Amino acid sequence: MKLKYLLWTVFGVAAISIGLYPLIYYLVDMHGKGLFSSKSAELLADRIWHAAFYMHITFGGIAMLIGWTQFSRNIRNTRLNLHRALGKIYVFSVMLSSIAGFYIAQFASGGIISRVGFSFLAISWFFSVTKAYATILKKHFKQHENWMIRNYALTFAAVTLRIYLPFCTQLMHWDFITSYLAISWLCWVPNLIIAEIIISKRALIPAFVTGSKTTDYFQD
Ligand code: HEM
DSSP: OHHHHHHHHHHHHHHHHHHHGGGHHHHSOOTTSGGGGGSOHHHHTOHHHHHHHHHHHHHHHHHHHHHGGGGOHHHHHHOHHHHHHHHHHHHHHHHHHHHHHHHHHTTOTTOHHHHHHHHHHHHHHHHHHHHHHHHHHTTOHHHHHHHHHHHHHHHTHHHHHHHHHHIIIIISOOOHHHHHHHHHHHTTHHHHHHHHHHHHHHTTSOHHHHTSSSOOSSOO
């Protein structure tokens, strides 16, 4: 019981703190700081890149803030309309953020390896949210949950990226670009593997045990 609340707390705190992180780009003058410090003046002056960047971080942040609450069985059972409304905002946010993310991925620092890594992440993010939405429209509850687990594991790449980056640069003493190239893949491929493990474990829990229409892994 205590472990469950601890896991929920870690999950929620990570999602809220990284979900709010994009606010820094609105509240602080980021000129020459953060990601902007590694970009050319030409790219920073490009209005399409700028618009795509802000679209990506704004809707990515919204998806991050909403997504974790959707796994609460308590909310689904007691406030289904809230789950539906937040779910639609989540799907819309992921679609916009992933399209913009794919665009800015073409200019990612580090070159072809990070560009391809982030591009595949964006494509997988868009594809999995589309599958999650299509399956719930057909009332395929279990498939919907499975696709949402995969999709949120990809959303969580924004969290794992910010854990691995200081790990690689500060603890492993790799330079920024080497770390970034590795992390453009490491931030999401292991997340997807963990999602598949969770999904396969859920398949072993019969629905009558959980009392759900489907099996539930994240319960509260
Ligand atoms: C899961 C799919 C995602 C993809 C494909 C993706 C892609 C990218 C790319 C390509 C960049 C620019 C990297 C560069 O130019 O070197 C970036 C930066 C950024 N992304 Fe995402 N991202 C994703 C998820 C998210 C989420 C969920 C958030 C919300 C918290 C987010 C917030 C940001 C922020 C704030 C930056 C600026 C970099 C920084 O200041 O650390 N991203 N993303």
